[in-house]
Every structure is written in structure tokens, then in C-alpha cells.
Amino acid sequence: MRMDLVLELKDVPGQLVSVLDPISGLGTNLVTVIHQRDMKNKRGMIPVQITLEGERENLNKVIEKFKQQSISILEMDGNVQKEKISTILIGHIVDNDIRDTMDKINELDGALVSGFDIKLDGEDKSSALINIEADFGKKGLIFDRVKQIASEKDLLMINEV
Known part of the structure; x- marks a missing residue:
């Protein structure tokens, strides 16, 4: 199963790596990453689009991990969050x-x-x-x-x- 997410990350060194690092450990694969630093908003945050692949249970673990890291999920599978x-x-x-x-x-x-x-x-x-x-x-x-x-x-x- 695939899941498309749009995350909102701080524009600081290491932020993207800290988000991507736990993905494989939770039994999912990273399919795509679109990281455009020129799309920074007024608060200095950057939207990052990622596509993940894995079992529903493992994808839910990734979502839970993002919540624990206080990562804002703006969109999930095209649905605004x-x-x-x-x-x-x-x-x-x-x-x-x-x-x-x-x-x-x-x-x-x-x-x-x-x-x-x-x-x-x-x-x-x-x-x-x-x-x-x-x-x-x-x-x-x-x-x-x-x-x-x-x-x-x-x-x-x-x-x-």
C-alpha cells in the first residue's frame, strides 16, 4: 500500500534526515521525496512531499512517529489535514x-x-x-x-x- 504525505518541516540542517531516518525502521519504504526549499512560508517552514510504501499497520506507525516528533502533516493521500x-x-x-x-x-x-x-x-x-x-x-x-x-x-x- 502507498501513502502520499505533505509534511511541514523547519528549514534547519538535519531536519529532513531526522524525519526520514525512522521510516525504514518501522517497516516502510521511502518511494519519493520532494523537498523544495524555495517554497518556504512566512514562518520559515518548508513543505516536503513524501510517498511511503508498506503495510497499513506500519504506515500508521510512521504517522504516529511523526506526531511524537511534532511534525505537522498538512496532507495525507490528497486530503488536507x-x-x-x-x-x-x-x-x-x-x-x-x-x-x-x-x-x-x-x-x-x-x-x-x-x-x-x-x-x-x-x-x-x-x-x-x-x-x-x-x-x-x-x-x-x-x-x-x-x-x-x-x-x-x-x-x-x-x-x-
Whole structure:
């Protein structure tokens, strides 16, 4: 059986090798690797496409190993596993505890704040662009939670279109 994956890896020396190394030890074969460093995203991450071949049980072990290594699987056999979500908050973001805001978003199952860019304007209101990596299909749930957090903290929320 074959499985096609798109992984998201850090652009650091040895990252690709650390991902590929356990594959044969788990009873699978590496068929193809497409590693394009020029496709780096804003967070410095690179999509790597791999095709594996092996028994279903062994392929599942590889997937589990990737999860243990905190490797993001963006696609599995053409099915999107993760999606990127962006939202903007406007208000007294710093005064309302940035860490608490991020922690409340990260508490959601399948969601992780992957970027938090803030623009300060002295003592006036500030704005923050929040990038969230989420399991596919959870966009509505995440927007609802961020909207609730924004309401609790008297912040204006602007969602992506």
C-alpha cells in the first residue's frame, strides 16, 4: 500500500534526515521525496512531499512517529489535514494579557497559535495578526472561540474572508 504525505518541516540542517531516518525502521519504504526549499512560508517552514510504501499497520506507525516528533502533516493521500487561519484583534491587546489570549486559543483541541504579530501605537489601541494552525474542519469552532475571547477582553475581531 502507498501513502502520499505533505509534511511541514523547519528549514534547519538535519531536519529532513531526522524525519526520514525512522521510516525504514518501522517497516516502510521511502518511494519519493520532494523537498523544495524555495517554497518556504512566512514562518520559515518548508513543505516536503513524501510517498511511503508498506503495510497499513506500519504506515500508521510512521504517522504516529511523526506526531511524537511534532511534525505537522498538512496532507495525507490528497486530503488536507491542517489549515491555516488568520484573524486580527484590535484594542488594548497588551493590557489584556497576550499570553492568556494565546493560551486560551491553544487550549482548543487541534489548534495552535503559530504566529502572533502585534503593532503597537504608544498608549493607544494596538492590533495583532494571529495565525493559527488547525485540524481541517475546525475553522468555525476556532473563530467562535476567538470571538468569545475578544468579547471577554473588549477587543474587536476581524476574520479573514
